Amino acid sequence: MFFRKSGLLPKNRVVRHTLYRLLLAAPMLPLAACGPSEDCSTGPESLTVDGVGYESDGKVSCARCPLDSIGHHALNCFEAAAGGKTTCYYYACSSDGRRPEGLRESLQHEQACELGALYAHVAWLEAASVPAFLRLADELAAHGAPKALVKAARRAAGDEVRHTRAMQALARRHGALMPEVDLPPFQPRSLEAMCTENAVEGCVRETFGALVTGWQARTAGDAEVRRALEPISRDELRHAELAWAVDAWAAERLTSPERERIRQARREALSALEHEVGSQPPPEHFVREAGVPSREQALGLLQGLAVLVV
Template sequence: MHKDQLKQILRNAVLLALPVTTQVGCVSEPVIVDPPKSTDPCREPAVRSSGQATVDEKIYLNGSDTLSAAECVKLCQQLVKKQYSYEWSTLVGMENFKANQCTTKFDPNTYDTTLQCAASFTEVNSAYTGAPGCYNPSRPMVGRMPAGLQIHPQTAASELGNYFADMAAMETAAITAFRYLVRELTAYQAPANLIQLAQTAVKEETRHAHMAGLLSQACDTAVPVMEVADFQLRSLFEIALENAIEGCVNETFAAACGLWQEQQAEFSVFRQVIGHIAEEEIGHAALSWSIHEWAMPQLTLVQQAHIRQAQAEAVESLAQKFLREETPLVRRAVGLPQQADAAQLFQQLRTQLWNERVA
């Protein structure tokens, strides 16, 4: 998708959503009945729900090694958990895990072994509280998140300091994410223009991290310490799945939110910085959609269906995250949408973008 096309879609969505800014309380909080208690101040009480997943993934076996039934189930569970690593998941555990038809298939032509299984389990989810000193990933920060990212929060001097420190951390993480993406696109012989756009994104994310870091520094708050796993070349399916979630859903919404903030932020310096970042993040989101269009036809029909389902679930998950508002001080200062506004913006993006391209 061309950047100008996506930019027009996002601007239209923002403009159509803006008139509802005076409507308050149109989105209700989720109702949780007698949930288990949590001792983690950074997490809400755990909520359990049924979950299902399928696995069709290449694995490494040494020579003629085979898996026992128990080993197959254990590896199936590990691969299912891996499917939840593409976003800031609220998943904290899986109970009653059962794997049906867990098998491995060896291809003598390619020497590849594929593990296949269908799993059912009970998801244990615990949302982030956003309490002081806790890192809250539900903020609409721009930037692509690399797999294997760990962020260690620092003590914030203020609410705004915490916001910009998180922003700087996520922009910094996006630098590595795009560097890895460049290597993966090159390995799979993606079109040259996609590789070039990913290389440009590395430079742009570096600027974004610097700008956000300056704002964090101005608020006397250190940027969180980050750790990212070493590069490992993934399958095209894994790359396409992460891109579909991180780029076509999360980055796309974050870019729209940036356009909103450019209009609504209380202070001009924040409007200028966020507006500049949002303009370039639209390009990153457009790149994600272009990668999506390039990668999907190369996947099997089952893999394509899995990605479409994962995208739809990511849209719903993202919508739930924004039921919780930022503090009034942060919301006004950086122009974040209130609950009703975020719901309306979601609806506009569904209508104009996701319903057509994700369903």
Template sequence: MSRGKLRPVFKRLWLLAPVATLGGGCFFFTGGCEWGGDGTVELTSFISSLSSVDGGALTADTPCEELCERVSFGTLRSCSTYRTSETSPEPDKVSCVFDSVNCDGRRPEGLCSDGAVVQGTPVLGVLFAKIAHMEAASVPAFERLADELTHHGAPEHLVRAARRSAKEEVRHAEAMASLARRHGASMPELKVDPFQERSLEALAIENAVEGCVRETYGALLAGWQARSAEDAQVRESLSAIAPDELRHAELSWAINAWAMERLSPDSRERVDAARCEAWRELEHDAASSHLPDEVARHSGLPSAEVARELVRELASELMPGALA
């Protein structure tokens, strides 16, 4: 991809983002929420607090899959209904276990924390805490990248850009942690294993997956949310973050161009294969990223259908054929 291509693509796609209308309702999920150690999140809700798509009541006889559609937070892995008291004549609560929402950022190798928050945290707090965690994880990812670029003899301007990106990610993490706190969540712990030295090919593969695909899509989403979020603080925070993220995405592609020139044909093939697979995974994640309507409106995140289309548009521009 030639340098300078990203901005016009982003500008065209950002114009498709619906502009937020003022006065939208705030949403606070009143049920429980717990992150599992296996990358799942369990949401529980009283059945009586849920309503069907057409506004009708849902009951204990409604299949749990249907109940979970109303609290959807990703791809449903399992569900069940249960009684909260022995005196309840029938199940009054539903438990829905989802694959966890993917919040994009540059994940460092060795990341072993998952942004978990305490049980009972409102869903918006869970969402922003997870994003804050990924922003914080991007800091060591860029610091390591800068060190490795130096080690592999990259031009100084790429090293400087990586160091500057690390500093910007600190600000992003603080902004998202502030939103998380506003919704009752504290900043999750960040744990990253110590880094080991690695080859230029390994660096290029991580950059292709985390930078050229995931962070590039994250940058597109940041600009989208800056336009569409009904919450003014979200719009303000994302308006400041989006230009940084666009530069991070451009940096990924610049690093990619530099690294590919130095790799053997076999290595280049492996980098391209990893990038292609990352587009496919991202498309799958986007297509299953069902958020409750109120959460989507508040945060400005697109619906699953729109998210999938955005991923496909982006991939067709940046890596034609990846999602053919």
């Protein structure tokens, strides 16, 4: 596997291409027109190309789209191949973490439909990801992994500290507090056990989490949520790439039966996630205000991820 001289992990083109392509399906909603509690189900507006320009930094500036609350114009305007029409997508109104071994569930079921509980739960998952990445870094170092992988795992732990704070702030806005992370001490384990956890929590769940976070950053009706999740979605994409880089590095050190068991664990994790997503449709206000994908959208995203996982 190739690592840059800078010690940073190379971008994974397959993972990035897959996630970006799936995120193109995210509906972009008009933002200046309505507040978080209103119905923001307006679709894209089709305009002539006359209204669209490009700024010096390459961003689209569309005079026909309303300004959003922080003075930005359209986010994406696509020129149709024929017919001289441009489709403008603009915000007007308006994840998941790496669960460490032994993590005990904290969600109070009676609060499960409240936005504050949702953000508090995500903050708790982000907080639980910190020890998961620190353990991964230590294990990678112990197994003689390249420094770039160890460094990326430590960096990810630092990212998760910031994510925890950001999600705690969203939870507090809704009067909710993050539950404590309840975790037994880690025990030594084999390379295969480490890779199985990486396959389930990183290659499947965190890769899906990166997709969901990117989706929320594009579609949440609440501008604070979009602002908080935009930088988090970039970090989560790197975490997904780290998971796949660990998987590729370890594959060269595992036996053929061990590799097959890990592939099987990935497939089972994808099926379990499909069952989870299919059996727990999010409340409508989670979709509207937090940008959580609906059940159908989430199942579509999971289907798209299958090309990476299977």
